[in-house]
Amino acid sequence: MxxxxxxxxxxxxxxxxxxxxxxxxxxxxxxxxxxxxxxxxxxxxxxxxxxxxxxxxxxxxxxxxxxNYQQALEVVPYLKYLANSIVLCLGSVLGTVVSCSLVAYGFARLRWRGRKAMFAVLIATMLLPWHVTMIPRFVLFSELGLYNQLAAIILPTFLGDAFYIFMLRQFFLSIPEELSEAARLDGLSEFGIYWRIIVPLSKPALVTVAMFQLVVSWNDFSSPLLYLSDQEKFPLAYGLEQFVSSYSDQTHLLMAASVMFTLPMVFLFFVAQKSFTRGITMTGSK
Amino acid sequence: MSAVTQRRRRLSGWLFVSPWLLGLIVLFVYPFIASFLWSFTEYDLLTSPRYVGADHYQRIAQEIASGEGFGKALVNTVYFAAVSVPMSIIMAISLAVMLNWKVRGQAIFRTLFYLPSMVPIVASSILWLWLLDPRDGMVNGVIGFFYEVPPLWFQGIQEAISLDTPLQFGSKDGLVMMSLWGVGNFMLIYLAAIGDIEPSLYHAAELDGAGVWQKFRHITLPMLSPIIFFNLILGIIQSVQAFTQVYIVSEGTGQPAEASLMISLQLFLSAFRDLEMGYASAVAWVLFALLGLATWGLFRTSKNWVHYRGVRM
Incomplete structure (x- = not known):
């Protein structure tokens, strides 16, 4: 046996x-x-x-x-576009993290009349395709003098984004309420609680949101296409496409520029792999 | 808690969400109403909107019937969604299952499978435009042996769905290839979900003599069904909203012969090339209605095949 x-x-x-x-x-x-x-x-x-x-x-x-790389830097012009991309990314990440964390705090940690209804509205805005709002937004921003300004792309990020607000709210909900109660007894204001307790405890979630927005801003092609007309202001994603249409036979330069445009994202992924995978899998479990 | 602090807390609630509230009004409510009203007007941005009734909606209905303009874009978009969404789902699940195998270097394989998803869409469009070049592209360099006239990819209007022999590939098939290459996000979501499935379920099935396929079919798939459903809806929304890659591979025109003219691009061109804001707004609302209808339909069928925690809803 x-x-x-x-x-x-x-x-x-x-x-x-x-x-x-x-x-x-x-x-x-x-x-x-x-x-x-x-x-x-x-x-x-x-x-x-x-x-x-x-x-x-x-x-x-x-x-x-x-x-080829040196030539691409000059012909594209890569460095000028890079500077614009960096401005866009930093501005948008700042706007997103600040606004979304504040709003998520309001939804997760405070009780106020109308909160549930407002949260339902927040979720509903996620279902609206961008096609519906694109044209009036464009007209409005043009009238506000934002046409051909990087601000036209950065400013809206300071008004929150439903998806990130939802993500952060879920995270904030998991922080024990006792911490806030104790802080209130100590006389801390709501902003104080947000800033001194919730934000430090939520670093991983905030980093995830920041990384996501960084990738979105770096990759964003349609907003510059819509709002920017002056080549001096193009970010890489849009500038590179302009280069395709005028130098389609210069494959070696096109590929060198694409490599330089892709590498920062690959690098970012290796540095922040954990926050990315955590954020992505969180999306699936809602 | 005193009444004063309670009122302060209530007030601070509105205060904290005020950035979003401002955004709601400026970026959603106002555009929502304006675009609905404009869809009944002739509006070219330069002169003020002029009421034309339901003319644009009539035109859209005619275009759907004749297969031009919006009709053409609708057919293209449906083709793209109908091919790319199911293929992406199958691919993402297969890759996730493989990445769950206990083999040496598992973490490295996960990174390698995901890496293409980090490539910016502009860069991957440029890359695939070159790889799928009908004359100089590497892909045709490999499969060209089998063809007298190799596939035209982004320059072709013949699509794989026509099942010609040898199989032809057109612009939309090229876009499908691109979307399959960047399937990593959903692959990771499936991977996490597979990791969450209780091993005891598989052990029980093994005791009953279930093979690999049976375990996949009767345990893995049902347990993944909520995510498949989520993927299906999000995939449809994303393929309908696909814009950047469509714009780049067709040089912003929807060429050749409008074979890659998707709804998003058609709407963009109507608005910002032809300055027909009224018509474009009407297209947006028709699109919104169609998406809503499709989502509603999927939710209805979901009761029959989506299992939440093993319970069929």
Whole structure:
């Protein structure tokens, strides 16, 4: 009996080993497929221009042309767009974190008449497609003199965003009410409680919101398309597209610029992987 | 608690939400009303709106019937959503199941599968525009062997759905490829949900002699069904709202022959190229109504297949 059992276990182990080897191989193949477009982008950014037109299917650069990057910096003009992107990102992240955390505090930690109804309205705004509000917003912002201003894109972030408010509210709700009660007894104002207790305890959630908004602002193409007309003010996402239409045959520069535009996001992901995955999985569990 | 502090707390509630309240009025309520009213007017931004009744809605109805303008955009959008949403769901679940396998390097595989989702949409559009170039693109360089006339991708109007042999791929199929590449967000959500499934469920099924497929079909899938439902609704909304990638691969025109003219782009062009704000507002409201209808319909069917905590709702 013992022997039979031992044998069958050994057989099972073999089977398991073969299974995990097979699985491992499959994962390698799929990872390679997923990474291939990025690798090709990187390789193309280092190829000489004539190789991309003359021998488009070759994989490796005949010689590595680092100067593609230097050239892209000048032709795009990358650094000017980068500065605008940074202004947009910093302004929007600041606006989002400040406004959404304040509003979420109001919804999660304070009792006031009309709170439930207002919260329902907040959720309802998430269901409204942007198409409906786009044109009047554009007219309104133009009349306020915001056309062709980065402020047209940054200012709305100071008025909160339903999705982030919802996320932060969920997080604030999980902080014990006793902490607030004790602080109130000590004479702390509501803003004091928000600032000294809730905000420090909510750092991970706030970082997640900040990261999300950073990615959104960095990637945002439609707002600059709508509001900006002066090339001096273009952020990278929009400037890069402008470059596509005028230099579509300069694949080597296009790819070098795209690599430089993508790398900060990849870097950000590696630095803040935890906050990203936490935030994304939180979205699914609502 | 004294009456004064209570009143102060109540007041501070409104005070804390006041930024959003201002946003609600300026960014939602006013635009909501204005766009509804404008949809009954002729409005070109330069002269003030002129009432034209339901003309624009009539025009939209005609366009749906004739398959031009909005009708064309609607068909394209439905095609894109109908192909990309189910494929993304299947792909995200399959990848999540694989990433849940206990193998060496699991964390690295998770990162690699997710990484394309961090690529900005502008960059991935530029990248795929080049990869799917009909003449010089790497993709055709690989599959070109099988074709006398290789697929035209973003320059083509023949779509895979026509099932020609050999299979042709057009602009919308290119957009589907792009969306499949960036499926990482939902993959992570499924991955977290699979991790939450009680192992005892699988052990019980194994004792009953269930195989891999049966366990997936009768445990994993039902347990994931609330997320599949969420993914379905969000996927439809997202594909209807898809704009940036559509704009870039068609150079802001919906070309070739309007094959990639999706509703979002058609609305944008009507408003900001043709300055037909009234018509564009009407399109927005029709879109809003159609999305609402689709969501409502899905919620109704969800009772039959979505399980919450294993209980069918």
């Amino acid at each position: 013992k022997i039979v059992l031992g044998l069958s276990m050994a057989g099972g182990e073999m089977n398991n080993q073969r299974k995990s080897l097979w699985r491992f191989t499959l994962l390698i193949v799929i990872s390679a497929l997923f990474m291939l477009p990025l690798v090709l982008m990187l390789l193309a950014s280092l190829k000489p221009a004539e190789q991309l037109t003359g021998d488009p299917y070759s994989l490796l650069p005949e010689r590595v042309v680092w100067s």
